Amino acid sequence: MRQRRADEYAEFAAARAGHLYRSACLLTAGDTHLAEDLVQETFGRLYVRWGRVSRVGNPAAYAQTVLTRTFLAHQRRRSSRERATDVFPDLPGAADGDAPLRLTLMAALARLPAKDRAVIVLRYWEDRSVEQTADVLNVSSAAVRTRCVRALGRLRELLGEDLAEYSRP
């Protein structure tokens, strides 16, 4: 029993690590060190609760929720008042060889308040609905919509032209 659970957990972690890490990189706007830290913390929490987690319908979604909340808790700890980052620290992920788009996108994400970034990642990377996003963030749907509108507006300002290559015919 115990061994079976441990195996299940190990299998799950190995299968989800890549995706969670990529989510974390977006949440942290390219801070890969912090992203690793957040993913490890997320796995640590899942490990502890694996018995329960494995019984919920969608452990992958649950993991994403834990990751997002861990990220936000980390951000709260850093700053008691949410604000956009005007001067962002060096981004470990932003090495010279990175594609320009990624740099631009990470820089734009970095300028969003943490919670707005979480909304964007959940809605457009994780493809969650407004209601699902609200559940993850423990806020009302109205708050998610507001944040989404605001964040999209800012990203549009910051990225408008740069994303033109993604225009669909």
Place this chain on the structure above:
Amino acid sequence: MPSDQYHDPFEDRLTAALRDSGDGFDADVAALTAGGEVRGRRARLLRRTAVLSGAAGIALAGLGGVLLVPGGDSSGPRSTAAAGPAASTGPAASASAPAAASFSGDDLLRSLKDLLPAPGKFREESARGTGGDLPPHAHLVYDDGGGAAAIGLGLRRVEPGSQEVRELTRCPDRTFVDYDDCTSARLPDGSLLMLFQGYEYPDRREDTKWWNAELVTAEGAHVSLSEWNAPAQKGAEVSRAEPPLSVEDLRKVVTADVWRRVVDAIPERPGRSATGTPQAPPRAVPGGSIGATLTELLPDGLTVVGRGGQESEYAYLVVDDGRGRSLVQINVQPGMGDVAGQLHGDAETLPDGTLVTTRKGPGEKGAEGVVMWTADTMRPDGFRVVVTAFNTGAQHQDATRDAPALTVGQLREIALSPKWRALR
């Protein structure tokens, strides 16, 4: 609402760009999963319930400090080694004692050695004091003649009464972790203490034993003490049958008053824990004030039967006027001026410039017959207060009554209260 009502090509482009960029981050899967497991194992050990009701078997050697000295420590210098005034006046002292200026890593090592039950040889000493960004810790290898053993001590501040504290002091579930013994108890001074005897590798692939004591005081000082029957936590041969400190020894060391003073000396600014684990958010919980203010502003005749919320922006109450439950939720959001047009396109403008919109509409979570009534307001500087009431106690549950317990007019009045501003 705006982002849902029409399709925005920018959203498609953003999705594609996120996908491209996100996929470019290469994960070191092995490192992530291994690191996660290490943290999980540690956390699990730290996770124990306050089952305590009966477990008072743990007779607490004095948490005031005076009684601790007999814990095998015959040398006087402990109090000086630890610097600062010893809290010798009983439990209250730890709350009121002035914080010591600081403790160096050497102070911690000295205090730890002084507390160990028998003289011995020490090596591989390392420690960090209270001055830096990271929490203080001390580590050494101790040999009392029966074999070298690693001992580690970590100190930090946690939020008293928090979920984290409950988890820290809860014995792990035996269905997940194989261990020999674990007790968790509340001490007379309100501290929670967990004493654990288990294995470094829960799967027992090696015989390394890990014994551990976790103490969280009522003031939120967290003292974590671990010992092994090997000179290293991992990767060293077992050197003795059991770790050198008995459970009783562990208890005496971990409850020593000096550690509380060390935690008191940690600068208030919360840093990362030794494992980089995000800690509990800072103490101010404005979400609580939002809920309290909402309660104050409720019209007469409503009983609050449930409440919750989080952080600085959101709170909810479940109220009952005798005709069924009604969920009332509130968002208080500063700095929303840039979306005023989208939120309040058809709003009424009050003389002071505040925008007010009220709406009656269906619920959002698909439950049967649910309606939501909303008053959405924004002050001229972008300070937004939205109050919403439902005709159900929980959004995903079917309607329990015809209408919410508050009228739209009452919601509007609550949203426009000057009290929200006072919370910021």
